[in-house]
Amino acid sequence: MKVRIAIPSKGRISGPSVSLLEKAGIGLTDNSSRKLFSNTFDPEISVMFTRAADIPVYVADGAADIGITGFDLTQxxxxxxxxxxxxKFGATRLVVAAPxxxxxxxxxxxxxxxxxxxEFPHLTQKYFEEKNINATIMPLSGATEVAPLIGVADVIADLTSTGxxxxxxxxxxIDTIINSSVRLIANKESLKTKYEKIEAIRTGILGxxxxxxxxxxMANVHKSNLxxxxxxxxxxxxxxxxxxxGDENMVAVHxxxxxxxxxxxxxxxxxIGAKDLLVLPIERILENK
Ligand SMILES: Nc1ncnc2c1ncn2[C@@H]1O[C@H](COP(=O)(O)OP(=O)(O)OP(=O)(O)O)[C@@H](O)[C@H]1O
Ligand SMILES: O=P(O)(O)OC[C@H]1O[C@H](OP(=O)(O)OP(=O)(O)O)[C@H](O)[C@@H]1O
Ligand SMILES: [Mg+2]
Incomplete structure (x- = not known):
């Protein structure tokens, strides 16, 4: 049964998402920047590239079975x-900020x-409504920081990480509206019908x-030092x-x-006298079932 994963086509969480899949063994066979789809090393898994902001909707609708995107966008x-x-990447906060x-x-x-x-009219509206503040929300599609400087807004609600x-x-x-990081999300129906494959993908990613x-x-040591x-x-x-x-007094430890x-x-x-020391990177650690 085929599983389609939606990942961000551009922006700061795109690269890390592709590299996470690659490290999980789900390498893309076609990763040219203008492609909308790619197959992967697994014939049952394909990838769809879309705007990060559209991924929650595609996954909810079932156009993709699972997706990688920011928690902020799902909310x-x-x-x-x-x-x-x-x-655990793309950690950021949606905050209210003023000049x-x-x-x-x-x-x-x-x-x-x-x-x-x-850029987050829904979450911002909700925040101000909960505080009983009757503010007008001005939806913009980027560079919101400029709005108070040119006098078209009093404050902004935007993402910040380093500040x-x-x-x-x-x-x-002034205040935090929501904390966010990148999440793996799934279509509810797909999770039932394609459970095993989705679990296998999760296992790879969590590894x-x-x-x-x-x-x-790794090192070789004398048995007496064990x-x-x-x-x-x-x-x-x-x-x-x-x-x-060839050396019964020595053992290898790792x-x-x-x-x-x-x-x-x-x-x-x-x-302790260890010899032939090696320090190696690890790609994945799979938990015991
Ligand atoms: N400064 C940041 N630090 C960490 N994560 C961030 C930061 N800015 C955004 N993100 C996360 O990345 C997601 C996508 O933001 P990004 O700016 O990369 O894409 P985008 O605005 O959709 O792209 P573009 O506008 O270039 O098409 C955000 O919704 C958020 O989850
Ligand atoms: O607190 P900081 O570390 O400075 O990060 C905050 C900035 O990061 C995001 O923009 P991004 O860099 O993704 O560019 P964009 O405006 O083109 O989306 C966000 O919209 C802020 O402008
Ligand atoms: Mg952005």
Whole structure:
């Protein structure tokens, strides 16, 4: 049964989405920038490239079975989809921001807002309605930061992550409307009819996320040092020990450790007399069922 995945065709979450699929073993056979569809290494999985903002709607309608897009966009479109996993990239916040030297400094000041410019009219309307503020929403399709500067809006509701864009445009943050990161979403019906295939894709993707910031460390050590080695090597379930052919006094050990522990572990292993040390990247870690 064929599964179609919708991924962003451009913008900052497009590249990471393609690379996540590739690392999960679902490499694209045709990734030229103008293509709307691509097959993958798996004949039962195809990819559809669309605007990130349209992915929630395509997945809700079943035009795609699953999709990779921002949580913010799923909430803006207010769609009925299944949220499978937080893919831990594209972390951002939709915030209300005002010019630095304006009368809008605190959440309380927002009651005087007349016009809000935003690419997120639905979420912004909801936010102001919940606060009983009768503001007019001005929908824009980009560069909202300019609206207060040219006098067409009092405040804006826009995405921020590092805060650089707000600062550059002399705007300051007043409140957060919603926190977002990139999610794997699924069509509710597809999740029932294509459950196994969708689960297999999830397993591949989660394997990549688990492997992030992890390294495989390998070394040869003298058998008499094995106890010390065990305590020096934090592993998923302790180090794996195997025979070294041609030298019965030596054993090979390997273990998965966090990137942050590599430096310390190598130093400890060297002190214990470990030889032929290797630190290797890991592509995927698949959980035991
Ligand atoms: N500054 C940011 N930091 C982290 N994630 C962000 C940031 N800006 C946007 N995102 C995430 O990426 C999604 C898509 O935004 P992006 O600006 O890349 O695409 P877009 O605006 O649809 O593209 P374009 O306007 O170029 O067609 C957002 O909805 C949000 O989830
Ligand atoms: O807090 P910062 O790290 O500065 O990020 C915020 C900016 O990122 C997004 O735009 P993007 O860079 O995706 O460009 P776009 O306006 O073309 O969509 C968003 O619309 C902000 O303008
Ligand atoms: Mg953008």
């Amino acid at each position: 803006e479109k207010n769609v009925d989809v299944e949220f499978l996993d937080d893919l 630095e030297n304006s009368d809008f400094n605190t959440v309380d000041d927002l009651k005087n807002v007349k016009i809000v410019a935003t 650089t864009t707000l600062k550059m445009n002399h705007l300051h943050e 990549v996320l688990h492997a992030e910031r992890k390294k495989l460390i 106890d010390d080695i065990k305590s020096a090597m934090p592993g998923m379930s302790g180090p794996t020990v195997s025979e070294v052919y 273990s998965v450790i966090s990137e942050t522990e590599v430096f310390e572990t190598i130093n400890k292993l060297r002190k």
